[in-house]
Amino acid sequence: MSEPSRTHASLLPSVAAVLAGAVYMVFFLAGESQMVVFGLLVGAVLALAAFKHWRVLDAVGQSARDHQGPFSIVVVAAVAAVCLYFYDDAFVLFLLGTVLVYVLTCLGLNIQFGFVGVMNFAGASFFGVGCYTAAVLTKHTALPHLLIIVLGGLLAALLGFVILIPVLKTRGHYAALVTIAFALLFKTFLEVNDTLGGPQGLKAAGLNLFGWDVGRDIAIGDFEGSFYLGYIAVILLLAILGFIMARRMEDSWIGLNMDAVRLDETVSACFGQSIPRWKITAFTIGNFYCGVAGAFYAMMLGYIAPTNFTFGDSLILLSIVILGGLGSLWGTVVATGIVIIIPEKFQVLQEYRFLLFSALVIAILLFRPQGLLPRPLRGYRTLKSLPGKS
């Protein structure tokens, strides 16, 4: 169990699971009537319960952990395949793009909350900084859009420095207050600030990469697809990059240092850890993720308004992190999918989504605090596979 089995056969359970998931997603996303969607949802829950009972899920998890590289590639291929299946369905593609945007955002929050233990109740605010950066810069400057996306991240990280000192100096509830106050302050600020469009918000230009106008429908030979395919390609790359960086961080001394700071500051200090250093690192990187995701989202959506950056939205982001499992990167991916897609497919639920997710998080915290996909122990697996002299 401690050494990964290198046989090809042991890869099968995880690949089969991903394929099954992809096929399921196609049916779920294509489902038109509410009855079909509901039936599929109930079916999924029952199937998962049965698989858990027969220990199929354990086998899948083991297989995925033993073959992280191939497993990740299969997942990406499956996501790409699902997107291509819906090549001309703008609604589904926009939904999938949104999921990827939130995956990137929540990975950032997971680095903060799951790794180093800084609970950020202003995630939507830092996301909003990225959005507004993109809206303002695409309108008033001719900067390359890729640079604007990076700038969105940098500005979010920079704004994080404003509340850095109180975040570092306080603990527990007092620290929570700082980000809560900041989130409320930020939204009020946006609403009353006329330069930034007030409650109406701003328009943002579509993404343009090196002359490729991503906002135009795609036509290659006989193939004609929605322009959202282009956006998905970009955000998929960003999310993969974000995931790899978070994964590398986890499987390194930095991940260990952050865990130590989260679990016991006194012990960490007695073994030389600088507590502010790791909190600043995680907080800044997390906000950078949020800002990058926000800048991209503004370009994909085309307009932004303060109502997207409320305290309630920040809570949804944190709910995703908790639902997936603190510090669990794959958990964040799965939980984002659940939290974003289900209410969109269920127009009845749309109205009730805040209520349902709040109730769901209460239940998770009471009965399964480790989340849907609990974070595995650090095994330095990404390091073990690397060649090198010892």
Added chain:
Amino acid sequence: MDIGLIAQQTVNGLMLGLIYSLVAVGFTLFFGVLDVIKFSHGDMLTWGVFTAFSVYLGLTLIGLAAPVLILVIVALVAMAAIGFLGAAIAKVLIIPLKGAPPLNTLLITLMLGTVLRESIRLFYPDGANPKHFPALLPDWSHSWGHFTLRFDNALMLLTGLLMIVLVQLVIKRTKLGMAIRAVSQDEETARVMGINFNLVVYVTFAIGSALAAFAGVIYVLYYNELSFNMGLLLGAIGFSAAAVGGFGNIYGAIVGGFLFAMLQSIGAAALPFASAYKDVFAFGVVIVLIAVKPTGILGEKETERV
């Protein structure tokens, strides 16, 4: 600015300060007995206001026409109902999580707040829209120059201050208050001394929640409007006030409440071109204050046992 306007602003600031203090006292009481933050506190206030509103509608429906009597009944029923709800929440959600990381309780109650808020929006008749709350107190007033003192405002301020004094007396002078303080000091010892820990927690949560309902009734009498999300900001302000004053300290909560109202007034006065920035200003100052005094103005310095 003339004297009349300043006086008007002062009455306004006092009223808000009073409401914030009442909410903050609840936060600090809960923190005292259990070291938890119950973030749904603001939404308990909303529930209090909506209970009051429903009772008012019911009473007018059966033909009761004496406004002051209606008000007394409305306030008492709201306080009793919300007090009971507070104790029930303590029993079901707060006490079972006693051993969990403290931030879990904060998160759970944040989510509970959303549940409370959303249930009003979704299930109360026409809950998504603001509603008008009638003036139930006589509209007598007296003018000095530009300044008009309204009788109902004076009465509300007075009742509110009396309520704070009353809570203070209960905490300082009664056996119940002694039990609450004992539990705050040291739960283990309090248990050994024969204090029924759970009962003290229930009662504390009932008192704190009833105070929120009371604050809500004052708020809605003052502004004559209620809506499903009014509690979110009031809760956040009460939380800020309790934190700035120092959690667990009742005087701190009162000071914090009035301080926040003062900051808003200063913000509105100092930025007359953009009085909408007053909350931005007030929360900004709160963040700075927390950076300077990480455990509040009157809070004790935390020391960790190693």
Added chain:
Amino acid sequence: MQNPLLSISNLGKKFGGVTALVDLDLAVPRNRIFGLIGPNGSGKTTFFNVVTGIYPATSGTVVFEKEDITRFSPQKVYRAGVARTFQRSRLLLPLSILDNITLGDHSQLENGLFFNLFRRRALAAQYRQLLDKSRDLITIFDPGLADRIFEPVVNLPMISRRRIEICRALISNPKLLLLDEPSAGMTHEETHRLIDDILQIKDKIADLTIIIIEHEMSVMERITDHCAVLNFGQKICEGTYQQVAADPEVQKAYLGVD
């Protein structure tokens, strides 16, 4: 005493109105095991916390290797070569044995962001080195634990936890090891197994000084070269275990004559 490793003079610590340490003078000789004895609340753990920089001293000085470390932060004390264990075992329970031991070697690791994220091969090499080092170290205590090095410590019994805690403190090759009541929470027999381990380690590492706090007098008798006794934050007696045990003041303190 000539050239002590650690010299404490006039050390005092007050918490508000409560005095925890009063004018403490101690000289800890090199390469010895030094015992610290005293009833509960006599200031032993406070002494460790002041030396390691967790609490600032109210007065007096702490000199380690001829360097004044009185005002050092815990981080700097650790880098100067002092490592410790805690009275209530403080491992990072959800993490693996390896991670817990690795934490102790923080000063030897590359902690830069760029190195950790992008120089993965160099990191992998460092990781393999550390894995071998940790395995070797824990094997001295319990070869069984070396096989379970990727398992979380939360499921392990107290003696294993104590051993891991000592490994965490030893892996950075400190000059001074502070052991805070290693027998707490263990049976008599387990305690003696742990003491065997400590003596074995002491034999293997040439340049290691240990200060140990302990209530079990049989332990102190077995392993210490020299003892000091604290009562109400003051040193009341110092000498070999036999000398200290025979001292009437010490007997009075332990019998609890207030």
